[in-house]
Amino acid sequence: MKTRLLILTLILTCAFSYSQTKLADKFFEDFAYLKAIELYQKAYDKGDDSAHVLTRLGDAYYNNSNSEKAAYWYGEALNKYKKIDAEYLYKYIQSLRSIGSFDEADKWFKELSALHKGDSRLKGYNPDETDIYDKLTSSKDVVVNIENVPFNSTNADFGGFVYNNTLYFASARDDSKKVYNWNKEPFLDLFQISLIEDSKAISYDSNPIKIESDAVNTDYHEASVVITNDGKTIYFTRDNITRRNKLAYDKEGTTHLKLYKASLIDNKWSDIVELPFNDKVYSTGHPALSADNKTLYFVSDREGGLGQTDIYAVSIKDNGTYGEPENLGEKINTEGREMFPFVSKDNTLYFSSDGYLNLGLLDIFKSDILKGDRSEDPINIGAPFNSGYDDFAFYINSDTQIGYFSSNRPGGKGSDDIYSFNTIECKQEIKGFARDSKTNIILTGVTVQLLDETGKIIEEVITKDGGEYNFLVDCDKIYNLIGNKPDYKVDKKDVKTDLDNKKINELDLNLEPLIIDNQIVINPIFFDFNKSNIRTDASYELENIVDVLRKHPNMIIKIESHTDSRGRDRYNMKLSDRRAKSTRDYLISRGIEANRIESAIGFGESQLLNQCSNNTDCSEEEHQLNRRSYFYIVNE
Known part of the structure; x- marks a missing residue:
């Protein structure tokens, strides 16, 4: 029995780690590096020390200009796995040099030279700069x-x-x-x-x-x-x-x-x-x-x-x-x-x-x-x-x-x-205002990050009373803008500058509020048919709930979950209840105290949002609209 329990525990741990990593990947791809770091770290703490997790932690810190942490995680990956892509070796050398570890950087450069002689960027390696070859052909300012x-x-x-x-x-x-x-x-x-x-x-x-x-x-x-x-x-x-x-x-x-x-x-x-x-x-x-x-x-x-x-x-x-x-x-x-x-x-x-x-x-x-x-x-x-x-x-x-x-x-x-x-x-300006997407009101205190084409954060500003942000950037480049403010969803914009000198690129960031009236409002939490497990896309949305509850430590909520009409009414009532509790359990697994969730109740198919009642011919998309959850604020 103990052996079976151990095997079951290992299976559940691996499944959780895999899900955690997939969710971290989604945040990483959206340039949300701090959230991605938190989730990759959690997966690592649960035993996932794969090359993917280690190098992604390195990349997340590297792109966020934290060379010390980037060097640590790249080093962990390189010490554990012999076959690592040259890109990570290159970034590791860059990170080491950034923190003054020149001898260690030189050691890995020799390693890289032996393993990847064709890497063009390494031809220009010298004590001061490793990426000179890239710069010879890159766009200038x-x-x-x-x-x-x-x-x-x-x-x-x-x-x-x-x-x-x-x-x-x-x-x-x-x-x-x-x-x-x-x-x-x-x-x-x-x-x-x-x-x-x-x-x-x-x-x-x-x-x-x-x-x-x-x-x-x-x-x-x-x-x-x-x-x-x-x-x-x-x-x-x-x-x-x-x-x-x-x-x-x-x-x-x-x-x-x-x-x-x-x-x-x-x-x-x-x-x-x-x-x-x-x-x-x-x-x-x-x-x-x-x-x-x-x-x-x-x-x-x-x-x-x-x-x-x-x-x-x-x-x-x-x-x-x-x-x-x-x-x-x-x-x-x-x-x-x-x-x-x-x-x-x-x-x-x-x-x-x-x-x-x-x-x-x-x-x-x-x-x-x-x-x-x-x-x-x-x-x-x-x-x-x-x-x-x-x-x-x-x-x-x-x-x-x-x-x-x-x-x-x-x-x-x-x-x-x-x-x-x-x-x-050649310089251009990227400027605009941060606004509430529902009311169009100017928002102060919005952190606006400017990222380069590779996803590396190169500048950051916080909007003040006028809600305006601006960056002076190079021509003929691709940039990403990310606007972030507590109790709001992140807004992202892409900008491609051209060769028109002194051009102004005007781009407003419209942040969608997470708290509306007495609800924390996120995109619907969808479940697969007849299942109650939390999908990766659902986890991604639930992280907004996690962020709001962390921001408001006294807030208490209740969760309501709903199903579509397929299946028996009594079964759907039980299924929706399992989904509500699965949602609650996810929030608790992310560090939210259990007593801050007053209840997690399922309503089955009793409150459908469309005409898809019993024996009605509907598409999968129409049925999925009814499989949802709500988050009501009981106490702030």
Whole structure:
């Protein structure tokens, strides 16, 4: 007998735990994390330590920004179960790092790396940030308008430097020139085009022409321009050529790049000078100037570098001579390629690299190293500037946030194309009022939560006298709003912002009151035909009763239960009574004292809500309408 009782107890415990978990799942899916935590915890206390319960507890705390509890439950899951989805490992690492457990996070990162090598987010793991790869392709809080410029040719066009409303760039569009064997396109020349730039867009008032100098462009490559602030000196890259205008080769038969400068004399570039730190056995090119023009930056594959090509700096002295080139070091340079430096007016260094986490080939990065900050690594500026192809030659006007970059991404006109861009900070407002859905009265004291697309709570406000709430959010995102107030049902709204900057999304939250006159009013508690057990949907509704009784500790209620007309009248009277008591027992199981439920009585089919009396042909839905419960307030 004891064995049978033990087995029966285990069966009942498992059934209760399963029901509890299903109910918790429903609240979790509705973003009601605190209620879900309570129910998952209750299931866990009853012996359900399944991976589902443990990870859901972790997720509920994680989404509610409680990193300490999230780490605890993810840790419980990971320690108990070896085969856990990479998503939970990733969140566990995030939670550990959030609470400062860096060593433990590193340990699990190594575990994750061994088990899930293909998880793209882990490629960017570093001591400061684990989700950088996600951010490279995610929406930003700015709108970036990108345009393939109208003057691109079917050959290579790249680079871009603006001075005095003129854009300078390199192009292989001159079909009369010799063909470069590498890509079977003409050699590059330097071109210029007049432009009209305002705060919102760029337009062009002419066609490109070769740079106004016969001495700058030769029969071979010229590219990568930068001009001094006073407009009197231009630096550019050129193939190494002889005095007879022939290509010069090293012992391996390779032609290297060199840096040159020219002076503006009578409105033309002339007096071409080769810079003294060039060499015949390595390349020097891609010039850039510091904001104060006292330092020249360039790219070289010279000996002593850290990778295939590195970025160097050389001081420009007052007498026009140069100091010794210095490698920018491992905070910028890698074992890969660093190329195309550019320094903006605010002294931000931009460059392209394939040596850092990237979306493919060369990506554009930025660094504050020139501002004296050597603590942070370069930042990948992400999509849409970067793609799975080569993205390089970045230029930006720090004042207008308008600029150019180059790319060989699909959809262009030639092998390399120039793209213009302008960036606009994109923010929208979500605002509205919290109201009583029955009376339309403004409600104060409503907790309004803003959740992101994954269900994580990112902001929370409480409505005051005016009943108004508002959130400032990013464009092109999906958000969820949840309004919650004691003695009211939760109201939920979904919002999808678009790319319309400064748009206002007006959305009222209408909370349905739970207490109306002398009743606690919830959606009908339905029962399956001929059964009295509490279904999951019924449990979900009964939690509203639990919340009201907890809020009002002196409240006493009575429960009335009703059946449909199918079956004998006497049987239905007994069935409804079992349902009323089953409802009462559920409330008691949730911690409500038994003496707060004055009575739980069944009325059978004596008070039908429709015409479905004995021997009447009705649908299941019509019969179900009569299977219901009421909750009357006896004492407050």
